[in-house]
Amino acid sequence: MLEADAQMGMSGGDPKNPVFALVEVIEALSGARSIEQIAEIVRVRARVLTGADGVTFVLRERDECVYLDEDAIAPLWKGLRFPMSACISGWAMLHGQTAVIPDIYADARIPHDAYRPTFVRSLVMTPVRPSDAIAAIGAYWGQPREPTAEEVMLLQVIARATATALANVQAYAALHETLERRKLLVSELDHRCKNTLAAVQSIADQTLRRAASPAHFVEAFNGRIGALSRAHELLTQGDWGWAGLADVVGQALTPFCGVGGLRLAVSGPQVGLAPETAVAMHMTVHELAVNATKYGALSVEGGRLDVSWEVDRREAPGALEFRWVERGGPQVDAPASRGFGSRLIEQGMAQELGGEAQILFDPEGVQFRLRAPLSSRMALA
Known part of the structure; x- marks a missing residue:
């Protein structure tokens, strides 16, 4: 006898035995990886176990019941939505109770008009996770009858297993999303590292190439690497999202604000810059400030610097106009040749934004002007 029992257990048991059939349902639900798979398992297995003429799987979406799937001798309500207050599945979920209805036309909870086109005359509707129902399972018969206690119990057990399966699906989806996000972050980190290098x-x-001496190289190189580092620090504070133009300019000018009693004015509307654009703008402002420290308004006591920008909307799609104006410094003479810093100032942002940039060597002070069309790399408040 024990040997026979052991063989029965290894082969999956007697398919006519509801205990073994329930075990198979629970095993199938434990391997489900989507709500659709859960619905398919429930509608097929629940109908076999209860001998019902039809089974539906109903999901709760806010204040509506969504009849996600069904297995029945004739069409029911698959794909339809009803208010929670207008159907028996909603009643079961709202009350956290199983509804056992021997005759649907003798029960006031049933919307009779919705059932008249169907074969249904009696039913059992049980909630999934009664304390905070997220779904319901309905079994239907084509004649008035009192569902047995065993049929009700089987549906309730399946409902409990379904609640666990739905929680597993949510956990699996969250884990999958976390892993995908991790892959994305690793890929993004690799991209940023390569760009930075x-x-x-x-x-x-x-x-x-432009350094006059090793000492000059060290000074210029350290300054530029420091500016790049500060730009990355600003972006890191914002999780490498968009950065405000005012924040970028302020961060770039911070190391120079204590120079020579500088009078500084920064003004302009709120404009967001994409990360790569923010880095390019930061480096541009840094180079302008370095030049001003050596030769311009920041090289003398009482120099004045005005940094401003505006958005010109006279022509579509509009354009950003950025200005750097120095005053109160030594008389400016145009240099005989352009170094890396000047080329970075004139070409960096212009190439980044597809615009035009120019350094003007006005005798009263250096000016820098940038005009670039609005694009996906800029966001306006």
Whole structure:
């Protein structure tokens, strides 16, 4: 006898035995990885177990019942939505109770008009997770009858297993999303590291070519790497999202604000910059400030610097106009040649935004003007 029982257990048991059938349902539900798979398992297995003429799987979405799937001798309500207050599945979920109805036309909770086109005359509707119902399972028969206690119990057990399966699906989906996000973050980190290394390599190469001496190289290189670091620090504070133009300008000018009693004015509307654009703008402002410290308004006591921008909407899609104006410094003469810093100022932002940039060597002070069309790299408040 024990040997026979053991063989029965290994082979899955007697398929006519509801205990073994329930075990199979629970095993199937434990392997489900989507709500659709859960609904399919429930509608097929619940109908076999209860001998019902039809079974529906109903999901709760806010204040509505969504009849997600069904297995029945004739069409019921698959794909339809009803208010929670207008159907028996909603009643079961709202009250956290199983509804046992031997005759649907003798029960006031049933919307009779919705049932007249169907074969249904009696039913059992049980909630999934009664304390905070998220779904319901309905079993229907084509004749008035009193569902047995065993049929009700089987549906309730399936409902409990379904609640666990739905929780597993949510956990699986969350884990999958976390893993995908991790892959995305690793890929993004790799991309940023490569971009940063390429930028450092370019800065080193260009600075070395123009350096008059090793000391000059160290000074210029360290300053540019420091500016790049501060730009990355600003972006890191915002999780490498968009950065405000005012924040970028302020961060870039911070190391120079105590120079020579500088009078500084920064003004302009709120404009957001994409991360790569923010880095380019930061480096541009840094180079302008370095030049002003050596030769311009920041090199003398009482120099004045006005940094401003505005959005010109006279022509679509509009354009950003950025201005850097120095006053109160030494008389300005145009340089005989342009170094890496000047080329970075004029070409960096212009290439980044597809616009035009120019350094003007006005005798009263250096000016820098940038005009660039609005694009996906800029966001206006």
